Amino acid sequence: MDKKRVMVVPAFSGAGASFISSSLAVFAADREDEKKRREKGLLPRVTLAEPAAARFFSEAGMEERFVSRRFVSFCEAIEKGESIREICNSRSGVNCLFRVPGRDGQLSLPGLFRLISSAPGELLIFDCSSMPEELLRDAAAEADKKILVIDPLPARLIESAGFISRFLLRFPDSVIAVNRMNPGVRRAELARFLGRRSFIAVPHLAPETVYKAQYSCLFPAELDEGRAVLAPAMGELAEALA
Secondary structure, X not given: OOOEEEXXXXXXOOOOHHHHHHHHHHHHXXXXXXXXXXXXXXXXXXXXXXXXXXXXXXXXXXXXXXXXXXXXXXXXXXXXXXXXXXOOOEEOOEEEEOOOOOOOOOOOHHHHHHHHHHOOOOEEEEEOOOOOHHHHHHHHHOOOEEEEEEOOOHHHHHHOHHHHHHHHHHXXXXXXXXXXXXXXXXHHHHHHHOOOOOOEEEEOOOHHHHXXXXXXXXXXHHOHHHHHHHHHHHHHHHHHHO
């Protein structure tokens, strides 16, 4: 597996970039070759990194999972000028470079680019939630692949039309992931809004699946019911990123 940096960019706050990022990481880590690596005790090749937001640490129950071992903060290492190439916070086959709520400050621009260039792993998935637009553009320029995540709710699409247009104009090869796709979406109108660009539809998960996952300190894609619904879309995304 060659090193590949994937930036998952939300068209607007709440579009679902974190959901898409974590789901991609879960499915990538569940490949047979990755399972065999885990059986041999090898380090994970899939890394899920959180440069700006700070939700994964609590959502995935990292405090409970790392009671008997140290969770290494990449933000702290960058601040101290230490190498981050050997950091390994392994969880279910994913190396978790998460921000610790209330402890990790915002990365400087040089710190962000150190993370992008030096993060360990071979498939690096960066959740760009909460990142300012000017930083998003610079960070995305360093990626091998870009995923633009939108929610098809018309009011939010109209509000974010400027950003979507600017982003796709600068990065025309971006993969568009339409999150929360459901029968109420008028696909023809959505296609017109996107200028007839192709997109990958990610089904809207039932609320009880999302709630059950968080109460269990899991990502929705780790539950059987979440995995069954998401598998086709995640397969399409994996192909688009190949």
